[in-house]
Amino acid sequence: MAxxxxxxxxxxxxxxxxxxxxxLTIEDGEFVVMLGQSGCGKTTTLRAIxxxxxxxxxxxxxxxKEVQDLRAADRDIAFVFQSFSLYPHMTVRENIAFPLRAVRMSQSELDAAVNEVAGVLGIERFLNRKPSALSGGDMQRVAIGRALVRRPKALLMDEPIGALDAKLREQMRAEIKRLHISRGSTSVYVTHDQIEAMSLADRIVVMHAGLLQQVGAPEEVYNRPANLFVAQFVGSPVMNVSDIAVEGGAGAAVLSFGKGTRLPVAGGHVGHLPGQRPVKLGIRPEAVLLRHAPEPGFVETETTNIEPLGSHEIVDVRLGDATLRARVEPGFVGDGQKVWVGIDPERAHFFDGESGMALRRTA
Amino acid sequence: MADVMTRLEPDTRAAARGLSDLSIRNLFIIPTIAFLIIFNVFPLIYSLYTAFTDYRASTSAPANWIGLGNFRELLNDPNIWRNFTITAKYVVISVTGQVFVGFGLAMLLNRPIPLKGLITTLLLLPMMLSPAVVGLFWKLLYDPSFGIINFFLGLGKFEWLADPQMALWAVAIVDIWMWSPFVMLLSLAGLSAVPKHLYEAAEIDRAGPFYTFFRITLPLVAPILMIAIIFRTMEAFKTFDHAYILSTQPTTELIAIRLYKMAFLEWQTGMSSAFAYIVLIVVVAITNIYVKYLNKAKAR
Structure with missing residues (x-):
């Protein structure tokens, strides 16, 4: 633990x-997920650790203890590779025993440790098989077993389930979470999949272009994104972002979307925004509201596309120059129909049009 | 009408090209088959026949069928067994040397070093030379009075090739010099095929360099190294050119040299055919043992 x-x-x-x-400080026993696009530096950070x-x-x-000049072998850290990196010429048992044998652990201790880990991961049946005879999920279980068997100070995982199919990924995600909870080891996990990050992490570290963009609990990163990059990277479907002009003042204000399309909002929600600077509105699809009939604060428009996703549908509507995507119940509205659209100002995010930084109410 | 046209079409297209696919195929295959039959298959069968006769190519006397006579005589001849012993010793020294030198060079080259391509090419040169030329200039290098080897090693007038004990080693050293690059080339291919992430995994698993070498590198390179060993053993068994040029000592009389003398100096054509078949059987037997190991290494 470290x-x-x-x-x-x-x-x-x-x-x-x-x-x-x-x-970045990763606390003892914490599960930290580094999230970002490929090439953002997350894997390099992990490999550096x-x-x-x-x-x-x-x-x-x-x-x-400063370790930046120590060899990997001297840092007592385990690593799970995306490519599994199992030794192809050894059986599963030999693979898991490798880190113990490398430090000359006695055979009886070694057997006990391997059997324990195999039991936890449910891979006892495969112990005498070669990795090539295993499915992707089982290979990754073996790789995780090899990492856990020596009880390392910390467990680092580089997109460990990235190579698996969607269903297996979901299953392995739950398994990794369960293992983390039962073992309590400090874990650092790299992924580009924001769903993995949200579901696994105690804290998410969002990286972009070699910089940490935001470090925080999943709810915080989702609900209070620090900047436009984080706002658009976390969440699916992606947050709607559109250039707006804010008109009016303290009492009541309107958000202008261009082409004369204006949404009125209570002034309290936009009072903190700078007057003369360009501003972007970010609004998640679940905060875009649709109505069948006119209501105050809603403007009339038409649906332009509908994506049915089973449990819900994503509806595209035009609003001035912008297209907003709204999340609605299945069958709420048909394609090309007239609807009234509004936003939930409580869940609206505003960003500086130039720097992309979040503009938050200080209160 | 259209039906007739479609049926005719392939032929018309072939005619436009001048040759049909079938005739092009024959054009390539027939000469190859003819050469194979004339130079490989016929001599193989004819020599099998002469192996059972007292045929001498130097006389016009007809060949007499003598059954297993040649084989009986050869296998009862202590000199032939001595040739086999010498050859076995030579093969062991030479192939072992090539594996150690070749694999060692490959390990050295399997890392980022400047001018790697040039160094590799230069190291490959010996195996591209003609064995007879190699024999001739190593004779100069080994020369007791002006040879550069004695000069550099400070050995005075040491007789490399005239010394009955040393001569076989001297011949084997030339073979090692010439063919280590071959083992190096195959080993290099094997080493560079070991995925880098396995070494990273081993590093994370706290394996030291020796443990990594013996548990990861060697087992993964073993199959290709075994192929190199098979090739070199088969070739070493047939060594003739440079050995014949370098030394006339009885202690360096390899089976190929004995066979040559028997066939073309003593003109015992039937006997030498029988001898050649015995050598063939030995080489095939040894290769089989290797192939078994190779398959085992591959299964791992």
Whole structure:
């Protein structure tokens, strides 16, 4: 069990800077998910913690001890690779026993440890098989078993279920969560899948272009995104973002979407916005409201596309220059029909049009 | 009408090209088959026949069928067994040397080093030379009075090739020099095929360099290394050119040299055919043992 601290980590590959001053503290027993697009630096950060990648500057400490100059083998950290990285010429048992055998553990202790881990992961049946005879999910169970068997200080996982099919991913996600809860080991998990991040993490670290964009609990990252990138990266379907102009003042205001389309909102929701600067409105599909009949605060429009998704439908509506996507009950409205659209101002997010930073009410 | 046209079409197209697919196929296959029959199949069968006769190619006397006479005589001849012993010793020294030198070089080259391509190419040169040329210039290198080897090793007038004990080693060293690059090339292919992430996994699993080498690198390269060993063993058994040029010592009389002398100096054509078949059987038997190991290594 361990507390991991990254201080001012920078990493260059040649002239390209992939990590720009990363600062992060991972508490003992915490499950942290690093979320971002490919190439954002999340895997490099993980590999730097493991010792598979050197850092150009900055310090990495595990339980207060600086490790950035130690070899991976001396950091006592386990790593689960996306490609599983099982030793193809060894049986499952030999694969799991490898980290113990490498440090010359006695045979009886080794057998006990392997059997225990195999029991936890439900892979006792495969112990004498080669990895090539296993399914993707079982291979990843073996890889996780090999990582857990020596009770490492921390468990690092690099898109461990990224190579599996959707159904298996869901199942493995639940298993990883269960394992984390039962073992309580400090875990750092890298993924580009925001659903994985939301469902697994104690805290999510959103990365983009080598920088940490936001670090926070899943609800916080979802409900209070720090900037436009986070707002659009987290959540599915993607948050609607449109350029708006704010007119009016303290009492009542309107949001202008262009082409004369204006939505009135209570002034309290927009009073904090800067007057002269461009502003973007971010609104999640579940906060876009549709009505069959006119209501105050709603404007008339037409649906332009409907995506049925079983439990709900995503409806596209035009609003001035913008297209908003709304989440509604199945069968709520048909394609090309007249509807009245409004937004829930409590769940509206405003961002600076230039910097993309969230503009929040200070109160 | 349209039906007739479609049926005619393939032929008309072939005629437009000048040759049908079938005749092009025959054009390529027939010469190959003819060469194979004339130079491989016929001699193989004819020599099997002569192996059971007292045929001598130097006389016009007709061949007499003598059954297993040649085989009986050869297998009872202690000199032939001595040739086999010498050859076995030579094969072991030479193939072992090639595996260690070749695999070692491959390990050195299997990392990012400057001028890697150029170094690899230069290292491959020996195996592209003609064995006879190699024999001739190693004779100069080994020369006791002006050879560069004695000069560099400070051995004075050491007789590499005249010394009955040393001569076989000297011949084997030349073979190692010439064919280690072959083992290196195959090993390099094997080593670069080991996925890098396995080494990363081993590093994370706290395996030291030796443990990683013996538990990961070697088992994964073993099948291709075994192929190199099979090839080199078969070739080493047939060594003739450079050995014949380098040394006339009885202690370096490999089976190929003995066979050559028997066939073309003593003109015992029937006897030498029988000898050649014995060598063939031995080589096939040894190769079979290797192939069994190879399959085992592959299954792992």
């Amino acid at each position: 507390r991991i601290e990254l201080r001012n980590i920078q990493k260059f590959f040649g002239a390209v800077q992939v990590l720009k001053d990363v600062n 493991a010792g598979l990648e050197t850092v150009s500057s900055g310090t990495i400490s595990i339980d207060g």
